[in-house]
Amino acid sequence: MMPLTMAKPGETVTIRKVTGRDEVRQHLAELGFVADGTVTVVSELAGNLILQVKDSRIALDHTLANRVMI
DSSP, X not given: XXXXXXXXXTOEEEOOEEOXXXXXXXXXXXXXXXXXXXXXXXXXXXXXXXXXXXXXXXXEOHHHHTTEEO
16 A cells, blocks of 8 residues: 555546544545545645545645555
8 A cells, every 4th residue: 555645647546545533534534535435636746636536626735645545
């Protein structure tokens, strides 16, 4: 497993695990970051990501993106 920040723009990946405190995991789950879900990296700038999750585009900072394992 590796953090989501390692994915390249244009790449579609499957989430294996979400780490962190309960509040962090709950927040990410509400945004659509759940185990076995897929996300596409739209763009990356300084470790911050814009991601396509289902029909939404979501921006995650470097810290939160490191909590999502692929």
